[in-house]
Amino acid sequence: MEKTKENVFGDGKKQKAGRVVEKPTNPMVTPLLNDLYQFTMAYAYWKAGKQSERSVFDLYFRKNPFGGEYTIFAGLEECIKFLANFTLTDQEIDFVRHSLPCCEEAFCDYLRGLDCSDIEVYAISEGSVVFPKVPLLRIEGPVAVVQLLETPFLNLINYASLVATNAARHRFVAGKSKLLLEFGARRAQGPDGAISASKYCYLGGFDATSNVAAGRLFGIPLRGTHSHAFVSSFMSLDEIVDKALRSSDGKTTCEDFVSLVQTCLSKIQSSALSGIFSETNKSELAAFTSYALAFPSAFLALVDTYDVMKSGIPNFCAVALALNELGYKAVGIRLDSGDLAYLSTEARKFFCGVERELNVSDFGKMIITASNDLNEETVDALNKQGHEVDAFGIGTNLVTCYSQAALGCVFKLVEINKQPRIKLSEDVTKVSIPCKKRTYRLFGKEGYPLVDIMTGENEPPPKVGERLLCRHPFNESKRAYVVPQRVEELLKCYWRGNAGEAREELEPLKEIRSRCIKQLENMRPDHMRRLNPTPYKVSVSAELYDFIHNLWLNEAPVGELH
Amino acid sequence: MEKTKENVFGDGKKQKAGRVVEKPTNPMVTPLLNDLYQFTMAYAYWKAGKQSERSVFDLYFRKNPFGGEYTIFAGLEECIKFLANFTLTDQEIDFVRHSLPCCEEAFCDYLRGLDCSDIEVYAISEGSVVFPKVPLLRIEGPVAVVQLLETPFLNLINYASLVATNAARHRFVAGKSKLLLEFGARRAQGPDGAISASKYCYLGGFDATSNVAAGRLFGIPLRGTHSHAFVSSFMSLDEIVDKALRSSDGKTTCEDFVSLVQTCLSKIQSSALSGIFSETNKSELAAFTSYALAFPSAFLALVDTYDVMKSGIPNFCAVALALNELGYKAVGIRLDSGDLAYLSTEARKFFCGVERELNVSDFGKMIITASNDLNEETVDALNKQGHEVDAFGIGTNLVTCYSQAALGCVFKLVEINKQPRIKLSEDVTKVSIPCKKRTYRLFGKEGYPLVDIMTGENEPPPKVGERLLCRHPFNESKRAYVVPQRVEELLKCYWRGNAGEAREELEPLKEIRSRCIKQLENMRPDHMRRLNPTPYKVSVSAELYDFIHNLWLNEAPVGELH
Structure with a gap:
């Protein structure tokens, strides 16, 4: 979708290192589409002189939606468009100043100069089949700036991935031969809910939409x-x-x-x-x-x-x-x-x-x-x-994701100033996996994906034909040796600030849709079935496992018995 | 909200009979935010020479959400902004032409001249407590144009009313003294889902939001x-x-x-x-x-x-x-x-x-x-x-309306060319109430609303102190006499095409919010309780009842036993 034509609202685009990235589809996606606390924190970081500390955050979810064992990752393109065009206008800065409990003038100057030229985003390709705990995005950069990306990124990814997954599940049950039409515009959660739903249902395997605006914006076939x-x-x-x-x-x-x-x-x-x-x-x-x-x-x-x-x-x-x-x-x-x-x-x-x-x-x-x-x-x-x-027209339940209306992606600090950070919780499923990581998908003999594995950034990558220990990140006794027949690195660079040439191209929606359909077809059937599907395995390397658990012991408070 | 200042996107506004109405909050709300079939029908009406036939449509819902017995009506302002600025650009018309299976050039000329100057909209005031079957809006005008309003109106009202109702229910259970903060931006269904949620949760009784963009657009207090x-x-x-x-x-x-x-x-x-x-x-x-x-x-x-x-x-x-x-x-x-x-x-x-x-x-x-x-x-x-x-910060469940993610407002033809129309269904709750109607809320001695009543357009209005028969629209045996102590006409004119002076002003959000809070406080407590609330009565006049049932008998096919 990186082309020279104007977007439908006739807006301009921001030039980055010779490559042009269009503005977000919805003009309401600006840096102010944010929780106030991202700005209060930015101010507090700035006051403490910490605003530029290099930090790494992971964006991931903890549980697949709809009682299933897979999720479709969607919304990446809009995130990249957002950060490529990230800038605060004077009026926006003025509003932020007045919204903070107190604010020095120099902070406004800081905000005025902000952009994402110092941000690096690694992500799984949009339209991929993804699993809990594995980072969908790894965002690195000055801590104050990365935090300003949290709310918009979560907003752009949570619903997109949820509704794309819902569409994929409808396709699965309807079968390949049926025509699936998205008819949700009137019941969607707002105008953008409607337009995003059309886009991401198409991505997830639908054939057409009734929504004229979505047809025009994304080239989706129209029906009605x-x-x-x-x-x-x-x-x-x-x-x-x-x-x-x-x-x-x-x-x-x-x-x-x-x-x-x-x-x-x-x-x-x-x-x-x-x-x-x-x-x-x-x-x-x-x-x-x-x-x-x-x-x-x-x-x-x-x-x-x-x-x-x-x-x-x-x-x-x-x-x-x-x-x-x-x-x-x-x-x-x-x-x-x-x-x-x-x-x-x-x-x-x-x-x-x-x-x-x-x-x-x-x-x-x-x-x-x-x-x-x-x-x-x-x-x-x-x-x-x-x-x-022959054809199903599906509206309300599809676009509002009636059976589960939200996906719970989170955005967690995993490293700052090269120091690993862990978020503890009494609920083990809520403990974050620290460190700047790499992630791989390992495929077995039959061509199916077997397991996703996370490693530390500097560990050697898994090799085809070499036996590898994959450990459950939190459960000591869950371990398995795998000899991968194919290894795919999941996180690819989609944004590297000014170095625009060194990153992945954003793909046309049709290609993202093809990836989604192809990856779904390539999953082992027991992960996909509607009733009691088998969980897909997500693991960490032995080295990362030890590291996590040492850090955990260091950070956790020791109880006292009186 | 009718003022002379520019909206935040710096867009212009359309001048109508001396009154200016701002554009919709979301620039994506255009006539193309529509189901394709509204355009195919417009074409078919135009081909048949029927496009200008005067028609009346009712917008209403059939069932209160969340297992409750009331709903908050919201989204009206955005509807009025939409129709005040309704116009198709040449590029949009071009896209419509190519989206239709066939299309004569002269139809494009017809679309080029379209606006809402011949449309009349009567509506219940935004922020009112409303009930099933009673029209929230009554839209009258050329049939092809009114149908082009259906999808955008439903989209703008369904989610707005749903989330405002959800907010009101949260306020009810939290009590008056607690501070309620909306924290949903990251989990909402898209960017607009987030911004609309903030607006309508505030309308429904929340005190503040974390969403900076919503704070700026609507003047909602910010927290974080x-x-x-x-x-x-x-x-x-x-x-x-x-x-x-x-x-x-x-x-x-x-x-x-x-x-x-x-x-x-x-x-x-x-x-x-x-x-x-x-x-x-x-x-x-x-x-x-x-x-x-x-x-x-x-x-x-x-x-x-x-x-x-x-x-x-x-x-x-x-x-x-x-x-x-x-x-x-x-x-x-x-x-x-x-x-x-x-x-x-x-x-x-x-x-x-x-x-x-x-x-x-x-x-x-x-x-x-x-x-x-x-x-x-x-x-x-x-x-x-x-x-x-002291304060609850509520996100996901509130803004995605997790326990019921959609409200089912519908848009039904009730009259065309002065002829009443009825939509029959084997399911009685889905039968529409025909005719261009007026609606009233009747209040009892204790000041509580007792019953809403719909009458034919030309029936005399209910009078204070005069006994009146209120009939259930579809259940012959459900009838009650009421002597109202106060009578409030519910449908007021919010749009009358070129005659801009003769209509209600759009109100500031704070006033709409006050209406909502006041009306909720004025409801009889048994309608409001969370467990087994008493349904509020919705009725028709004796005259309208007879009319409906005669029409029904005329239209329903007579079965044949073989």
Whole structure:
């Protein structure tokens, strides 16, 4: 996404060492999108003369969401865009000054000069499958500046990764062959929730979105037809004034498409298919006919405004048959209520009946889209029951991550002035892993990832074919030898201040999406299953293990028994 | 919020009939923040010559969130800002054209001329307590334009109302006297999720936010101190170079505040309070001392990095005592882990002990802030157990509305070309209430609201002191006579196209917040309780009831038994 074109808001970009990085997608992502305490701390560091002390922070999460054993990492591009354009305007500085309990003028000068030219960010590639405790980002730089990145980074990564993971889980349960459409704009948590959801659901394996802004910003395919209101806005066929429709090949014009539709409806009514319905709703027929006149080559109708089988399906078929006579192929239907397994099956039977009785080839292959409060569980239940749905439109549950609305990424100091730091806690899962680290993914014979391992920065990397001890970071007895068949270093440099040339390019969304899909396919199936998945192993080297536990003993207070 | 100053992004504003309405807070709120089907329908309406048909839509929800019996209405201001500035740019129109399956050039001309000058919006005042089925907004205008408002309006209202309601529920359980701080920026669903959350939590009764951008945009009070990283970034007291601190009255300077702190710590250690601790953590003491040097008049310390009672509290007290000697008053502490009931009680005992043993007046009144994964339930549990917390910092659960991540507002056609429209459904709760309506809130003798009633547009309004039959919209047997002591019309005009003078002013956030707090206090307590609250009654007039049910019978398909 590093290109020269302007972003949609016509904003400029900041030039860094010959490479241009666009501004964040949302103009509200500024250094003030921050907790006040990042500024109070910056002031306190500055007062103590500590503001430039070199520090290393890890950004990671502690637990996979949705009861699963994997997470998709997303949001990196927006973080890099944020720091590439990090600067405080005079008005922003003025606001910060007035927000602090006290503030010397010289601190404002310090803020005025701040940017991320002295920051280094190593990260796992966006779209990767990731696991708890392993740093997604390692951020190094002057402590006051790095802390100012904490809140924006967490904000940009937490939801992005959560919703991308949710999308991947929906894809997993729906299967590869189904079309997955994100329909969440109206229920998302705010405008940005909607636009981010569209982006990261696409990244996580969805095929398209209904959100026009997201389609425009990210090049995501768009989908959408009409609503119930469109259907009920019509009263009768008499409303349709312009009834002419040119044939698909442009050679003839049907002067009265409305009559043609009515003829087709009569054909159905007088065929063997007539059993299940008598009179269909005429305002619905008018709406469908109108919609087909507007989009003869892309006719897709919402068929449940009145009654799916008694009205919607026969009306749809009448219009689809009329289109067929003019050389067009209707796309299909959308079901937005009721028993989707039953209705999709009945609809399919009806379409196949039309194909058979009225001799219309491929009519049975109409695309059936379903879209009523769907989520992982309902899609799974539909699969178990059997259905004829080809495409799922998923909104609320997907974009708000209804079953778990937040991911808990944290941002922890692991080193300052070359001194390792550890955050202790009575809850062992909350103890941080100290030191500036490297991380590797080790692959086994069958090509699956076996284990992620963290090492100290200066340890030699694991080698293919060489036996290596992988230790659980906190549980002494959990250890395993691994002979990796392939070793992949996970953290790559995505930002190195002024030395722009020495870092990874930001990738187009489609490439990130491909990585995600490919890595998911390459996971051992027992990690991926919905019920009781096997945890993927995350480990530290023997050397790092010893180091952590020595430091722990040094830092922990010794209790006194009285 | 209608003023002449520029908004923070320096954007212009659109002039409407002599009144200026600012742009939406988030520049991403444009007409493209829309489902594609609003544009496909606009095209189909336009093709059918129906685009200007006068239509009325209701925006309402069907069920209160969080298992409660009330909802706070929020998001109206942003909707009005959106429609006041509604216009499609040439580039946006170009994108729409390419997104539609087919599109005549003349439709682009139509889109080019679109604005909301022919739209009328009636709404309940923002910050009101509202109930299911009663329209929050009634939007009237050309059908194609009104439908283009559906997705943005739902997006702007659903989350705003949900999170404001969540905030109000947290306020209810915490009680009036506690300070409630919103700390959600890092876990919110995207940047806008964070900024909207801060705004609407304040509206719903919170006192302050940690989010600097929200503080700046909306004038919300800001709060924040320091994190664990700040504490662990210090290694020892030797790091502190500039040790001088001038006294509060400016008359004297303590040249070595670090020594003063150490002396104070010794005093505590040699007092009757020494029982529970021996050596405190020195890097923590260095961090606290440094923070106090930066903010002597606003010293608030996070005390759980190492061990609250063995290290954090004694260290805090040492620094607070040293500040006290120079005429400053420390603010208090923050607890971010562990058993908050126990720790807050122990901390209070210690503070009172210092007050007593060392004779420091008011030391026992230190403010204790708690902030570890709090939500309605944990605050309620703390209250039941007994605690000494004065301020709650609430993040994830509050802003992501973890216990219910979406509100289901819908947008239904109720009239077109003066013809009433009804959306039927096998699920009675999903049947829409047709007609352009008026709505009233009727108050009883004790001043509480008794019932909301919807009537046809031209029915005479309910009168104070006159008996009135209120009917459940769908349940024949549920009826009640009411003699209102006060009648309040709920829907007021907030937008009337070009006739800008004839509408309500948008109010400052503080006034909206006051309305919310006042209305909540004025509700009958049984509607508000957390366990088994009584549903508030929502009704229709006898005349509207009959009308609905006649229309229903007309529209519903008659089944056939074979």
